[in-house]
Amino acid sequence: MNNTNTNTNTNKNQNELGALWKKKSKAGMSFLSGYISDHDGSRTDIVIFANDKKTNEKAPDYRVYISKPLVRDNSTPQANTSVKKQVAPAKKVEVQEEVEDDIL
Numbered sequence: 001m002n003n004t005n006t007n008t009n010t011n012k013n014q015n016e017l018g019a020l021w022k023k024k025s026k027a028g029m030s031f032l033s034g035y036i037s038d039h040d041g042s043r044t045d046i047v048i049f050a051n052d053k054k055t056n057e058k059a060p061d062y063r064v065y066i067s068k069p070l071v072r073d074n075s076t077p078q079a080n081t082s083v084k085k086q087v088a089p090a091k092k093v094e095v096q097e098e099v100e101d102d103i104l
Helices: 004-015
Strands: 018-025 030-037 043-050 062-066 095-098
Touching (some): 018 043
Antiparallel strands (some): 018 030, 018 095, 030 043
């Protein structure tokens, strides 16, 4: 049996920092959603948006934000609780479905 694939997969997993998924908001905006892991294994959820306010070539093409935890609306009963995902700073994104379009 060839151990090359096993060693390659192990090295790849040791070097991996996280994962991202392409998403699209209900408003039609494409973005990436995922996580990064620290050297100690702690995980941070993130979202990445294209910089639509780019004014010059030195400005970044994309911005990375920490994705805040899910917030539950306490005004409704637990069984019908509305869940919203809030994105720092003050951006809300509701995911409609995954999109296969290449946004990068």
